[in-house]
Amino acid sequence: MDFLVSLQDLFSALLHVGAELVQLILPLTPLLVWIAFWLLGVNWVKLREVLLKGGAIGVLLIMLMAIITWGVIVPPESGRHAILGLSVTNFVGKTVYVTALAVIALLCGSVQLAGLCGPFCNFEEETPEAVDHSHGH
Numbered sequence: 776m777d778f779l780v781s782l783q784d785l786f787s788a789l790l791h792v793g794a795e796l797v798q799l800i801l802p803l804t805p806l807l808v809w810i811a812f813w814l815l816g817v818n819w820v821k822l823r824e825v826l827l828k829g830g831a832i833g834v835l836l837i838m839l840m841a842i843i844t845w846g847v848i849v850p851p852e853s854g855r856h857a858i859l860g861l862s863v864t865n866f867v868g869k870t871v872y873v874t875a876l877a878v879i880a881l882l883c884g885s886v887q888l889a890g891l892c893g894p895f896c897n898f899e900e901e902t903p904e905a906v907d908h909s910h911g912h
Contacts, residue, residue, distance in 0.1 A: 809876065813883035818898040823888065838877060842869045
């Protein structure tokens with residue numbers, strides 16, 4: 776009988792630990808999805824070429840528009856952000872957040888380019904399709 780009580784206590788403790796882990800991870804789900812997308816869903820070999828050919832300017836402009844739009848639509852309730860113990864204004868805080876997301880994406884790219892993702896990031900090379908310029912003539 777003691778064994779069954781101990782087993783029931785073990786399952787109860789495991790259920791409690793599982794619930795605590797879910798409560799811990801649930802707020803981080805958007806960040807984990809962001810990391811998974813940039814690590815496993817993007818072919819960084821091709822994206823690196825695009826960024827080096829001038830695509831980085833487009834990324835910076837998109838970041839700027841995200842900062843401005845987010846800052847205007849959703850200002851903080853107190854008017855300031857608390858980041859790492861500092862009190863910063865609305866647009867400075869949004870700049871920190873958007874820059875952090877961009878840095879995380881670039882770090883995911885460097886991990887993939889270093890080959891640390893291994894078999895999870897096998898992107899098939901696109902074969903050029905035969906182009907028929909006769910237009911049915």
